[in-house]
Amino acid sequence: MTSRLFLLAALVFTACTQQTTSSTNAFIGANDMLLVDLLDGGVLVGEGNEGVNRFLFVTSTNTNELRVLDLQSPTATGVLRSPLKAPNPLETLSIPVLDRPTSLSLDTRYVGDVRRKGSLLYVTRQGGAEVSIVGVELSELREVRRVPMPAPVTAVANLMPDAVTSRLWVATFDGTNAAVLELTMPGAASELRKKTTAALVSSLTPRLQIRGASIIAMRAMPGLAGRTLAGRPFCADLSKPCLAVSTRGAAGAEGSTSLVDLSTLETAPLQFPGPVRVLSTSDGRLEGTGADEGAMAPPPGAIVYGVLDEEACGSFRCGGVAAVDTRGAAGVDGFGVLRADGAPTQPLRWNDGLVRGLSFVAGGRVRLATATDGGLGAFPVLGLMTMSNGDVIFFDALTMSLLDQDTTAASLGEGRFSGSTTAWLEGPTISGGSAESAQLLATVKDGAFRAQTITVSWKGELTPTPGLTMPAGVSTSFTAPSIASRLAVGDLITFSGQGCTVASVTAVTGPTVQFAPATTCAATNAVIRAGPAAPYVISGSVDGFLGRASSGSEFRSTSAPFVRIPGVDVSAPGLVIPFGTAADTQPPATGVSWSFELVSGLAPLVSVIDPGLFTVGTTCPAQLQLPGATVYEPVRSRVFTAYPSANVVSEFDPLKVIRGGIGPNQGVSCYR
Amino acid sequence: MRVLKSLFAAAVVVGVSACPAVDVSLPTPLDRFYFPTAIAHLDNPSGPDGGNGLLMVASTDFDKRFAAGSLIAINLDTLSPPLPPFGATPSSPVVQLPMIRSTPLGPDGGSPDAVLIAPFAGQMAALPLGADRFRLFVPTRSERQRVHAVDLSVGAGGAISLSCFNSIDRDCGVNATSLTTFEQTETSVPRAPGAFGVALRTRACSTATECGTDPAEYVCRQGQCVSTPRDGGAQEPAVDVLVTHITQADSPLGSTTNPRGYLVKLPSESMQVKTESFLDLGIGATHAVAVGSRWNFVSGRFLNPLGNLIRMVDSTSGVTISSGLESVFRVSESRGIALSSDERRVYLLGRSPDALLVASIDDPKSETPKLQIVRGNPLPETPNEVVVLARPGRGDLLAITCTNAGVIALYDDDVGDVVVQIPGVGIQPFGLTVDRRGDGARLYTTNFQDGRVAVIDIPDLAQPQSARLVAHLGRQQLCLIRASDPSCATDGGVAP
Secondary structure (H helix, E strand, O other), rough: OOHHHHHHHHHHHHHHOOOOOOOOOOOOOOOOEEOOOEEEOOEEEOOOOOOOOEEEEEEEEEOOEEEEEEOOOOOOOOOEEEEOEOOOOOOEOOOOOOOOOEEEEEEEEEEOEEEEEEEEEEOOOOOOOOEEEEOOOOOOOOOEEEEEOOOOOOEEEEEEOOOOEEEEEEEEOOOOOOEEEEEEOOOOOHHHHOHHHHHHHHHEEEEEEEEEOOOEEEEEEEEEOOOOOOOOOOOOOOOOEEEEEEEEEHHHHEEEEEEEEEEOEEEEEEOOOOEEEEEOOOOOOOOOOOHHHHOOOOOOEEEEEEEEHHEEEOOOOHHHHEEEEEEOOOOOOEOOHHHHEEEOOEEEEEOOOOOOEEEEOOOEEEEOOOOOOOOOOOOOEEEEEEEEOOOOEEEEOOEEEEOOOOOOOOOOEEEEEEHHHHHHHHOOOOOOOOOOOOOOOOOOOOOOOEEEEEEEEOOOEEEOOOEEEEOOOOOOEOOOOOOOOOOOOOOOOEOOOOOEEEEEEEEEEEHHHHHHHHOOOOOOOOEEEOOOOOOEEEEEOOOOOEEEEEOEEEOOOOOOOOOOOOOOOOOOOEEEEEEOOOOOOOOOOOOOEEEEEOOOOEEEEEEEEOOOOOOOOOOOOOOOOOOOOOEEEOOOOOOOOOOOOOEEEEEEEOOOOHHHHHHHHHHOOEEE | HHHHHHHHHHHHHHHHHOOOOOOOEEEEOOOOOOOEEEEEEOOOOOOOOOOOOEEEEEEEEOOOOOOOEEEEEEOOOOOOOOOOOOOOOOOOOOEEOOOOOOOOOOOOOOOOOOEEEEEEEEEOEEEEEOOOEEEEEEEEOOOEEEEEEEEEEEOOOOOOEEEEOOOOOOOOOOOOOEOOOOOOOOOOOOOOOOOOEEEEEEEEEOOOHHHHOOHEEEEEEOOOOEEEEOOOOEEEEEOOOOOOEEEOOOOHHHHHOOOOOOOOOOOOOOOOOOOOEEEEEEEOOOEEEOOOOEEEEEEOOOOOOOOEEEEEOOOOOOOOEEEOHOOOOOEEEEEEEEEEEOEEEEEEEOOOOOOOEEEEEEEOOOOOOOOOEEEEEEEOOOEEEEEEEOOOOOOOOOEEEEOOOOOOEEOOOOOOOOEEEOOOOOOEEEEEEEEEOOEEEEEEEEEEOOOOOEEEOOOOOOOOEEEEEEEEEEOOOOOHHHHHHOOOOHHHHOOO
């Protein structure tokens, strides 16, 4: 009988859900969180910075509420932080909001460069046509109004025009068109309560409409003095808001980001290198906290950061975080990528994984093995991102550089041939000797690349595997915007399909590739190989296509360095490969390649909270594996990260964090 | 203590029902659903133009209140009152259709359009055998891990009849294929405890010899195997029935050592199980399977610390490749899985946390297709099943049951996020099937906990925001399973 009892119990547990959430857990569905000041009557409470960032509001998605972690410093007796208690101190405070909340946004305004937080918090969920407005003052801590929207909400942004007024922008999508609605309301919960929901709905004002695309991300920021577009002031009035808007279409393959001057509705493109799915900006400095470097932070909204949509290319390789500088004059194409040391920055990526959380702090500090002042490095703007593979990555957000912990320089390893060495005399120049001992006479710049295999292929493929999908009825041309810039006249096109023949590229105009002879074989796919103009294709196993070269030339990689190393000239090419000119050799077979290992000499500050470092009985569970939202709290110098995989908010000390696994020695604590 | 008591009571039922000599179980009702899970919609060959079709619903008899589970076929055009017309403005409250039968049960409580099956049904797959015949496949986590095959035929007058493939009995558990056939061997494997997911793969061929061990029983027609029974029975397509199981097999039995998971491949024309029917996928139980042009994509259950989220099994060689996605996007385990309409993406429902993962497939027909995560979105609590609604010229729309949240989430691949969460469908929506209607679709989902089937219309797939609940089928079971339920005070728990 006992065994049958267990059998039935097992069936019961396996048939439904395996979620094991204790009723004592506060954060059941910790999908988003943000820092909130301790306010009373709209006034900051506490001496010094005690009230600043005092609370961490966290979604408890599965219980349709918000919970609040009190960040008051632990007591000398070691009492840990805990969720804020309800008026009945036996219970944890619950703030019921709309069903299944997943996204939070807090009222914000700027006084000069200093950020002031307001009293209202906006709560949304995916696919929900409503917004919960929550009062965050001590006397409130409850939902004040729930405002229905005409269509499901896809993004929100807010910026207070003054100390007593709130302004919210809500992006909706009705299946065809996107709209941005503006809602202006009292900034204090007590005043907002005097407005009926109907009155709030009637005051929703359409500000933007976009046809055929949805708005996936939106960010409001104050105007910036000196910002111009076509010679005229653009988003330059500090008292008026601007809106950065990212659109998405065609399953993520398309999308653009623009800055909108809401006073004139003029727009300027933000030249991110691809579609963006999350927008952020560096925060203003916080008085009295962080290192002096915080005073060197650019003004709020000057730098717009975007998480690149990995769907654009079908791989995390085109993801990462990129930055656009909106200071000064916009070019004809809009505002360009942030430049550092005279060169454009490039997207930040490291290991495989998708960016999940992003945080910026002016004057942030972390421990650096390469720092000279005892191990701490301080930055005007320190960036922090969490990744779907568990990584927690710090970076310098003004140079868009990972923080290297390795003092050795990059180098090249031994090469490998896939064909006869004698056929390569006009290929990449080597040091001579046997195939086994030959070395490439190439140079690599420290910080230019991640560790990877560099391959030089004769008549190598210029198309990504497995080639380009051809449009129906392709005859003499097709468009290939992602690779057109790397093609040249004479490149060879092999079409897939019964009876297809090989064609040659005859012209490349913008994204359009023309070829001859015409194909009539109903080709479905095409692979393009390098032709005689530059038959050598250089590619990296991590970075993909790097460029192409011809005999007698010198290949010079022009991409920006992956990590900026002090003292290394960013304008110098990252990789230089000389090619030989021997004319009496037979060309190698198509596709023959020469490859070599590139040793990066990089060890960025990439960490992961390792549950294996904790003892049994710890408050940090084994499911601490998928980080999400994260914030660097500068007053207490702590990093808080939500782990929806474990319904936990973790905390660690960034001044103790190390590359690799971090655990109790780095001050890790977990809150449920 | 109350929980223990009820478990104990239920265990008594289990114990008694396991003894064939004394069966005190209640007869299985065939006029209602009871803890329904698996569901499939079929077009009715005898139905009116633009009709509602047929609905197959498997009840699990989850608490073993009754003698067995059931599989009931419903002619959706003969319900009284009728289903609301597709796309019509829903009434408030939505239409309740507690009576799922249009003809009375026989004196013995039986009916030609319903059969008994073992408890704990998982998923369901339907194979068209001809113009008016289908074969339904339903794995169950029952004793002996039975996989049912049930034939459905539609008479000229529209009469529906179900018959057990392996038995003339009305209880299809009799002689049903068991996935524990080799349990009593020295190694106790192969076996597939926790039989759950099912999908069908066309058996490709160039000659009949590739179709089965006896070529005389097959023909290869247009590259696909067709079974030609020697007894003169009707020809029918011969496909592979792929079955997953949500509990790992250990070896020897009960040792908790040498754990492994299988994908079981059964011939639809015989349902005969052999040792070679079990494809060993290595450590980790399997949950669901999506069938691609070459590869089978199998989702995986929890492993410590990370699950084996997707394994790809070559349909011809049986070669298995682990996608390794769990190291890139660290969710603990996976549930429903589906391929995009162009097979360039795979959609996976993750748990811990609840998430939809979207991965690109670089070349779905290659020797080693590579999967790369390109998106991860949170989902409402405990996602279970997903269906893909293809939209010409646009990205796919996904419908997802989120069981504990009690909603159906619609994910728009063009938007890259959940665009609608349909509330009020009932308690614990689980199984999901779709009836395509031109540019729209009607969804049917089984509500595991309240015992009904919810009907949801999406009049225009380009406007998923138009989705709405339009009806419930079946009688609510809350009063039946909890005598103190408030619904008992009204009309016996029928009302919503």
